[in-house]
Structure formats: C-alpha cells, structure tokens
Amino acid sequence: MSNYKDLEDMNLVDNFLFGTAVSNEEYGPLITGTILETIFHREIRIKNVQSEKVVWPTNPDLHGIRLDAYIEEEAAAVELGNIYDIEPEKKSGEKTLLPKRCRYYHARIDENQLKAGKKYFQMPAVWVIFITTFDPFAEDRMVYTIRSRCVEEPEMPYDDGVSTLFLYTKGTKGNPPDDLRNLLRYMDETTSENACSPSLERMQACIAKIKQDPTVRRKYMDLQEFIDRERREAAAEAEEEKNKLSDQLKATVAERDKVSEKLDITTAERDKATAERDKAAAERDKATAERDQIRIDQRNYQELTSILIDKNLFDELKHAAEDEAYRESLYVEYGVKPAQD
Numbered sequence: 001m002s003n004y005k006d007l008e009d010m011n012l013v014d015n016f017l018f019g020t021a022v023s024n025e026e027y028g029p030l031i032t033g034t035i036l037e038t039i040f041h042r043e044i045r046i047k048n049v050q051s052e053k054v055v056w057p058t059n060p061d062l063h064g065i066r067l068d069a070y071i072e073e074e075a076a077a078v079e080l081g082n083i084y085d086i087e088p089e090k091k092s093g094e095k096t097l098l099p100k101r102c103r104y105y106h107a108r109i110d111e112n113q114l115k116a117g118k119k120y121f122q123m124p125a126v127w128v129i130f131i132t133t134f135d136p137f138a139e140d141r142m143v144y145t146i147r148s149r150c151v152e153e154p155e156m157p158y159d160d161g162v163s164t165l166f167l168y169t170k171g172t173k174g175n176p177p178d179d180l181r182n183l184l185r186y187m188d189e190t191t192s193e194n195a196c197s198p199s200l201e202r203m204q205a206c207i208a209k210i211k212q213d214p215t216v217r218r219k220y221m222d223l224q225e226f227i228d229r230e231r232r233e234a235a236a237e238a239e240e241e242k243n244k245l246s247d248q249l250k251a252t253v254a255e256r257d258k259v260s261e262k263l264d265i266t267t268a269e270r271d272k273a274t275a276e277r278d279k280a281a282a283e284r285d286k287a288t289a290e291r292d293q294i295r296i297d298q299r300n301y302q303e304l305t306s307i308l309i310d311k312n313l314f315d316e317l318k319h320a321a322e323d324e325a326y327r328e329s330l331y332v333e334y335g336v337k338p339a340q341d
Contacts, residue, residue, distance in 0.1 A: 007211055007220050011190040013088040013133055013169070015068070016223075017207070019312035020216055022069045023051035027206035032071050034199045036084060038183045039129070039165070045074035047081065052312060055108045063333065065108045066311065080124040083109060088187070090310070092134035094335070102128050102146070102164045110162075125161040133188055135168050142171030142184065223314055227305060230321055238298045245291040249284060256280040300336050301327070307334045 010017040012031075022028045028049045036044040053070035057063065067085045075081035085105060089098075105128050113123050130136070137144060144166040150156045167180075169188040179197065186194040186203070195204035210216055256277055304327070308317040320327040331337045 012187040015310040019051050047074045048072040083126045085128045087130045089132045095136045127163050129165040131167045136166045141173045142176040248287045252284040
C-alpha cells in the first residue's frame with residue numbers, strides 16, 4: 001500500500017476530506033458556513049456551495065481554474081450577496097506563486113459575475129481565502145488581509161470588492177480572536193479534542209459521519225489502490241528502460257575501448273579511430289541524456305499524481321494515466337513543467 005494517511009487520520013486541510021465534506025449535500029453548507037461565520041464574525045446565509053468548481057475561460061487556449069469550495073451568499077445577508085472561494089493549501093513549495101494565483105482566481109471568478117445589461121455596481125464582492133499550514137509571507141501572522149489601495153494615499157477609500165485572505169493555521173501575530181484560532185487549529189488537526197466550541201462540535205459530528213460513510217471509505221480505498229498500481233507500473237517501466245539504457249552504455253563503452261586499442265596504428269588510421277571514439281562518446285552522452293529524461297518524466301508524473309490526489313481529481317488522474325497529450329497539458333496547467341513555445 002501507499003504511504004497516504006488513513007482516512008481516520010485525515011484533517012480538513014487535506015484535499016480529499018475537505019472536498020468530500022464540501023460536496024456532501026447535507027454537511028457541506030454547515031461546514032463552509034461555520035468556517036465563513038468564524039472568519040467574518042457574522043451570520044452567513046448560504047445560497048449555493050460547489051466543490052471543485054471548474055471555471056473555464058471564454059478562450060479555450062487560456063488557463064482554467066478549479067475552486068476547492070465555491071460559495072454564494074444570499075443577497076439578503078449583504079447587499080448583493082458575496083462570493084467566497086475557500087482553498088486549503090499544504091504545498092509550501094508554491095507559496096511564491098500564491099499572489100499571482102489569487103490574481104488569476106479573482107479574474108476568472110469576476111468574468112462570470114456581470115451579465116449583459118448589468119451595471120458595475122451590481123458586481124458582488126469576491127473573497128478568495130487560502131487556509132495554509134505554512135506561513136505564506138514569513139511574518140508569523142495568522143491573518144493576512146489583501147486589498148487594493150492607492151499607494152500615494154493609503155488611507156483613501158478604494159472599494160473594488162476584491163479581497164484576499166491568507167489564514168496561516170499556526171500564526172501568532174496580530175492577536176487573532178480565539179474562535180478563529182480554534183477553527184484553524186481544528187482544520188489543521190481535525191480531532192474531537194480540538195472541537196472545543198459548539199460550532200466545532202457540530203462540524204466534528206459531520207466529519208465523523210463522513211469518515212464512517214462506507215461509500216467514502218470505499219472511494220478512498222479505491223483511490224489508494226489505483227495510485228499504488230500506477231506507481232508500481234511506472235517504477236517497473238522506468239527500471240526496464242534504465243536496464244535497456246545501461247546495456248546500451250556498456251555496448252558503447254566496449255566499442256570505445258576497441259577504438260582505443262587501434263590508436264597505435266598509422267596517422268590516418270589513428271584519425272579515423274579518433275572520429276569513431278568521438279562518435280561512441282556522443283552515443284554514450286545521448287544514452288545518458290535519455291536516461292536522465294526518463295527520470296525527469298517519472299518525477300513529473302509522480303508530482304502530477306500527488307497534485308491530483310491532493311485536489312481530489314480522480315477522473316483527471318485516470319485520464320492522465322491513459323492519455324499522454326492530456327497528461328502533458330496537466331503538467332503545464334499545474335506548473336509541473338513550463339509550456340512549450
């Protein structure tokens with residue numbers, strides 16, 4: 001079996017559990033509502049919740065996005081009804097990309113908020129909320145609130161409705177309220193011991209039922225088995241190719257040695273032997289490069305597999321395993337390797 005967590009040990013910051021909880025018709029609104037009400041300290045009347053919502057660009061050549069939890073608020077609660085996107089994030093290796101990632105998320109979400117004939121004042125406010133297990137800006141704050149402002153007049157009001165929150169689960173600066181501390185600790189370590197308030201106890205009851213759901217447990221087990229099989233097959237293919245390249249290298253070295261033995265012949269013959277040696281060396285370098293590329297391809301595939309597992313994208317994972325062109329497009333989409341010109 002793989003080294004993935006047992007379902008019982010998963011936390012809400014883990015994509016599989018978070019996505020499963022949000023997509024649950026009964027528990028999703030309660031869980032996301034509790035998170036938002038704790039963050040904003042007011043009642044949140046939820047109109048719609050979607051897990052792994054895909055927002056496609058109008059141009060198919062452009063980058064789409066997947067939103068872990070897309071939430072629409074009732075217009076009665078705030079003037080127009082806010083839009084929220086909640087994104088648990090554990091991969092600290094991509095933290096330098098978070099600001100531009102947020103920029104793109106806001107752009108894609110806004111793209112669908114203003115229908116023809118509507119006025120700009122009818123655009124709802126949009127909050128993109130990242131809940132991270134690492135400090136995204138190395139300032140030890142639990143809450144980083146990002147808004148547009150005028151550089152020359154920082155106190156001047158400039159309300160474009162675009163806001164981003166980074167919530168670091170272990171941050172200490174800024175005196176965050178206790179209920180927010182408790183929520184983030186609970187999401188980081190989702191246990192009954194950390195459910196230390198009535199709202200968190202209700203969340204914990206939902207999470208406990210989800211973890212015991214036979215359908216969820218079977219889905220998670222199937223996922224583990226699929227990933228284990230894919231990794232074993234990839235490792236076997238890599239080993240076979242490595243052995244093949246090793247044999248080619250040995251043959252190349254043997255040929256080079258034969259060429260070296262001829263270096264004591266006449267000048268013309270020696271020059272010819274030198275050329276043959278160089279050719280053999282080039283073949284050896286080519287074989288080495290091919291071997292290295294195989295290792296890179298294997299590492300890219302393993303990284304893509306990990307990303308898709310974290311994002312609960314099982315169908316995409318299966319598709320990528322069978323379709324090389326689709327797999328290459330996912331490499332680019334998730335930054336595993338850059339797009340080719």
